[in-house]
Amino acid sequence: MTQRWIARIGLTLCAAAFTWQASAQDFPVKPITMVMPYAPGGPGDVITRVFAGAMQKTLGQQIVVDNPAGASGSIGSARVARSRPDGYTLLMIHVSHATNQAMYKSLPYHPVDDFEPIGRATSGPMLVAARNGFPAKNLNEFVAYAKANAPKISLAHAGVGSASHLCGLMLMNALGVKFNEIPYKGTGPALNDLLGGQVDLLCDQTSGTVPSVKAGKIQAYAAAGRARIPSLPDMPAIAEAGVQGMDINISFGLYAPKGTPKPVLDKLSASLQAAVVDPEVRARLDSMGISAVPVELARPDALRAHLKSEIDTLGGLLTKAGIKPE
Ligand code: MLT
Numbered sequence: 001m002t003q004r005w006i007a008r009i010g011l012t013l014c015a016a017a018f019t020w021q022a023s024a025q026d027f028p029v030k031p032i033t034m035v036m037p038y039a040p041g042g043p044g045d046v047i048t049r050v051f052a053g054a055m056q057k058t059l060g061q062q063i064v065v066d067n068p069a070g071a072s073g074s075i076g077s078a079r080v081a082r083s084r085p086d087g088y089t090l091l092m093i094h095v096s097h098a099t100n101q102a103m104y105k106s107l108p109y110h111p112v113d114d115f116e117p118i119g120r121a122t123s124g125p126m127l128v129a130a131r132n133g134f135p136a137k138n139l140n141e142f143v144a145y146a147k148a149n150a151p152k153i154s155l156a157h158a159g160v161g162s163a164s165h166l167c168g169l170m171l172m173n174a175l176g177v178k179f180n181e182i183p184y185k186g187t188g189p190a191l192n193d194l195l196g197g198q199v200d201l202l203c204d205q206t207s208g209t210v211p212s213v214k215a216g217k218i219q220a221y222a223a224a225g226r227a228r229i230p231s232l233p234d235m236p237a238i239a240e241a242g243v244q245g246m247d248i249n250i251s252f253g254l255y256a257p258k259g260t261p262k263p264v265l266d267k268l269s270a271s272l273q274a275a276v277v278d279p280e281v282r283a284r285l286d287s288m289g290i291s292a293v294p295v296e297l298a299r300p301d302a303l304r305a306h307l308k309s310e311i312d313t314l315g316g317l318l319t320k321a322g323i324k325p326e
Pocket of ligand 1: 038039042045094162163165185186187188
């Protein structure tokens, strides 16, 4: 190969790197897609739309939310993993980013190696809800009825490894029972069926359930943890009925594909940090019983550490429950 050819290739590569860096500096110059891999109307969708709205303000470009739902969020996550690492396709996801690795034998991506963490966004409790007319008026009656009739009781969730599934699993483990599980593509459609009386139980985050409880459209027996939920102060925590081993809190985080340039990641993380301290965002989340994380957690290292701890702890919970990877 002649000297001239080598010089030409070198120049081309430099030009490409320069363009790449230049485009990273100018980011964003077109609309961004934020993928939420669960069905519209659910907690994930609501939270993603709140952050898309806030981050548009600081990034100065439209952010479009896309909901390719299914397989506990792995379909949408795979789409982001294989998308161009230029900052224009992002993933908002929660605990299932950690559990999917334990749940699917041939997951077409690696939750750590194929993504760049941008930062954590929210943290929120879960609760145990039932359809109106479910034959229990309070937590103690619910525990007694569930233990006596479990196989007849249907439990909705958003797929194996999802937040609502993990919460349901913890509830079944804590009560020593097995409900009849009904999977959905998200808790948005699951809540609709609970409102319609088609299913009996749903363990869900608070964004959809709290307004329905307050409107008397569904019943809620307990917060799925040790503490009560501030927006439902009269509802006990499940530990108050002597039910041990249930303590779940759901945190959403934002990711980009592996290889996204650092200047782009820095801009996205700075925009996320602005969003978590934005009074409108905090008020909106508050009204749904969810918290924006403290600003120091809306950073890559905090999300990286959080994902690692979830992978280390939750994979074990699923395996202990005898759930085999699909
Ligand atoms: C949703 O957004 O539908 C939920 O976060 C799904 C789940 O329960 O994990």
